[in-house]
Amino acid sequence: MTSGRRARVGVVGTGWWATRVHLPSLASYERAELVAIADADPERARAVGERFGVEMVFTDHAEMLRERLDCVLIATPPVAHFAPARDSLLAGADVMIEKPMVVDSAQGRELVALAASTGRRLHVGYAHLHSPHTAQLTALLADGAIGQLRLVTSLYANPSGALYAPLDPDRAPDASDAMFGPRFETYGLRKLGGGQAHGQMTHSLSLLLAVTGLLPREISAYTWGPGIEVDMVDAAAITTHQGPIATLASAGTVPLGAPSFIQLTAFGTDGYAVLDSAAGSLDVIGADGARLDIAALDPSVSFPGHLPARHLVDCFLDDRVPVADGSLGLATTVLIESLLESARRSAPVGVPDLGRSTR
Ligand SMILES: NC(=O)c1ccc[n+]([C@@H]2O[C@H](COP(=O)([O-])OP(=O)(O)OC[C@H]3O[C@@H](n4cnc5c(N)ncnc54)[C@H](O)[C@@H]3O)[C@@H](O)[C@H]2O)c1
Numbered sequence: 001m002t003s004g005r006r007a008r009v010g011v012v013g014t015g016w017w018a019t020r021v022h023l024p025s026l027a028s029y030e031r032a033e034l035v036a037i038a039d040a041d042p043e044r045a046r047a048v049g050e051r052f053g054v055e056m057v058f059t060d061h062a063e064m065l066r067e068r069l070d071c072v073l074i075a076t077p078p079v080a081h082f083a084p085a086r087d088s089l090l091a092g093a094d095v096m097i098e099k100p101m102v103v104d105s106a107q108g109r110e111l112v113a114l115a116a117s118t119g120r121r122l123h124v125g126y127a128h129l130h131s132p133h134t135a136q137l138t139a140l141l142a143d144g145a146i147g148q149l150r151l152v153t154s155l156y157a158n159p160s161g162a163l164y165a166p167l168d169p170d171r172a173p174d175a176s177d178a179m180f181g182p183r184f185e186t187y188g189l190r191k192l193g194g195g196q197a198h199g200q201m202t203h204s205l206s207l208l209l210a211v212t213g214l215l216p217r218e219i220s221a222y223t224w225g226p227g228i229e230v231d232m233v234d235a236a237a238i239t240t241h242q243g244p245i246a247t248l249a250s251a252g253t254v255p256l257g258a259p260s261f262i263q264l265t266a267f268g269t270d271g272y273a274v275l276d277s278a279a280g281s282l283d284v285i286g287a288d289g290a291r292l293d294i295a296a297l298d299p300s301v302s303f304p305g306h307l308p309a310r311h312l313v314d315c316f317l318d319d320r321v322p323v324a325d326g327s328l329g330l331a332t333t334v335l336i337e338s339l340l341e342s343a344r345r346s347a348p349v350g351v352p353d354l355g356r357s358t359r
């Protein structure tokens with residue numbers, strides 16, 4: 001740590017995830033000063049301000065930005081990420097946007113360009129990328145621990161399907177650890193960017209791109225959402241500019257109350273690696289069949305939901321580079337647009353330039 005200075009932080013969108021994870025994380029972090037919040041719902045904004053002891057409470061993010069903030073965290077529904085992110089960057093703040101960064105790649109390109117031109121940091125809230133196992137696997141693959149990469153499979157499964165139809169109060173997800181429960185409006189409407197691919201597969205895709213550095217070239221995908229307007233299960237095969245092939249899958253069908261899981265398996269010329277965040281395990285088998293000795297992690301460490309908000313603060317105070325930056329958020333959005341296009345056309349689709357270089 002460099003000094004006793006605290007970063008002045010504002011939060012836009014104070015619903016389920018912000019009151020469950022980000023606000024408690026920031027309020028209990030000695031390097032952050034939670035200065036202001038904004039939520040379009042005045043009653044929510046007032047109640048959240050009271051709970052977290054925040055005096056400056058707004059319904060419009062533009063008013064909040066007059067408060068000279070160092071960092072802004074955005075946890076509105078996905079279609080409402082862009083405007084507060086753009087305005088916060090223009091106001092000179094570092095910004096963290098919850099996943100998916102945006103659901104329109106044109107907006108993503110604008111934000112990445114704006115972060116570059118303003119010299120501000122743009123983060124995306126991919127908590128899995130803050131797991132020590134993710135960093136360890138990334139380093140092992142780069143060091144050739146399993147030889148040259150040939151095939152990668154990445155899977156994320158969770159109970160999001162429960163949010164893809166208007167919520168039956170008796171079957172709503174448990175919100176006892178947040179001030180409000182998650183809402184159908186944020187997850188289940190196509191026109192608002194809902195569905196499994198944009199909202200959830202983005203986790204497995206960002207993990208795949210960040211850990212392997214692969215650049216997708218073409219994608220062939222299928223999606224399915226029986227009886228609902230959005231996709232609930234997705235599967236895709238991807239070719240890459242570097243050669244290895246990847247598969248990507250996501251299901252919103254995990255029963256409520258059961259743990260979500262994210263698994264990435266990489267096969268190389270000299271071994272394979274299996275990352276399983278629900279189990280908290282990372283297994284790496286080398287050429288001679290020997291298993292590396294890697295300690296298992298507690299699930300709270302393998303899915304450190306509270307860390308992205310603190311990382312936003314740390315990067316600002318310590319002049320560090322984000323673990324998950326805007327170019328990764330843009331790359332996932334571009335690929336998910338291609339995935340949905342491929343599924344719509346029942347045909348392979350070329351992936352546009354992802355706007356990021358290989359490692
Ligand atoms: N990283 C993760 O694992 C994770 C988990 C859950 C949710 N999320 C993401 O967090 C974000 C929020 O999800 P949620 O479930 O908390 O949603 P939510 O619907 O519970 O909360 C969103 C809040 O934003 C407010 N809002 C809407 N438009 C606004 C605007 N223009 N300005 C200010 N406030 C506005 C709403 O009133 C609401 O209170 C989404 O992007 C979601 O994908 C990420």
